[in-house]
Amino acid sequence: MRKTLFESLTHGPLTEPPPSRDDRALAELAASLERSARQRLGRSLAIREVDAGSCNGCELEIHALNNVFYDLERFGLRFVASPRHADVLLVTGPVTKNMREALERTYRATPDPKWVVALGDCAADGGIFAGSYAVVGGVSGVVPVDLHIRGCPPSPTEILKGLIALVDAQK
Numbered sequence: 278m279r280k281t282l283f284e285s286l287t288h289g290p291l292t293e294p295p296p297s298r299d300d301r302a303l304a305e306l307a308a309s310l311e312r313s314a315r316q317r318l319g320r321s322l323a324i325r326e327v328d329a330g331s332c333n334g335c336e337l338e339i340h341a342l343n344n345v346f347y348d349l350e351r352f353g354l355r356f357v358a359s360p361r362h363a364d365v366l367l368v369t370g371p372v373t374k375n376m377r378e379a380l381e382r383t384y385r386a387t388p389d390p391k392w393v394v395a396l397g398d399c400a401a402d403g404g405i406f407a408g409s410y411a412v413v414g415g416v417s418g419v420v421p422v423d424l425h426i427r428g429c430p431p432s433p434t435e436i437l438k439g440l441i442a443l444v445d446a447q448k
């Protein structure tokens with residue numbers, strides 16, 4: 278007990294440092310996205326993420342938007358479990374041959390008006406998997422794409438900027 282007490286007095290706090298300026302910029306972007314979505318849709322933006330064959334690097338950045346550190350649901354950005362509840366399909370990865378039909382069916386299940394965002398270099402044109410026997414190619418070869426967000430992987434800030442541009446363009 279004495280040892281623990283001594284250590285707590287001599288060691289610094291174990292909690293994470295406060296968010297840096299970049300994190301505050303991210304929060305501002307999220308708030309801006311919610312404002313835009315509410316103006317255009319009258320509610321927050323519902324996003325269904327579809328992994329069409331990614332390496333999961335893009336998923337890590339998407340998950341970062343929703344983790345306890347960024348906690349962007351507080352700004353109304355919602356990830357939904359069903360395409361039937363979605364405004365946006367956020368598609369990652371090159372479309373593999375095995376996922377092609379699943380992506381087509383998810384697209385058909387999403388009610389109009391809907392937007393498709395191809396996230397990451399692989400979703401744009403196959404990226405490092407282009408030419409593989411196992412992939413069809415970019416997302417636009419399977420379903421219509423409204424916006425490409427490039428990067429390998431794009432950061433949470435870039436993802437938010439892309440979504441804001443998408444919603445702002447719907448005037």
Ligand code: SF4
Nearest residue numbers: 331332334397399429
């Ligand atoms: S763009 Fe990069 S991080 Fe995203 S799925 Fe492709 S290789 Fe992975």
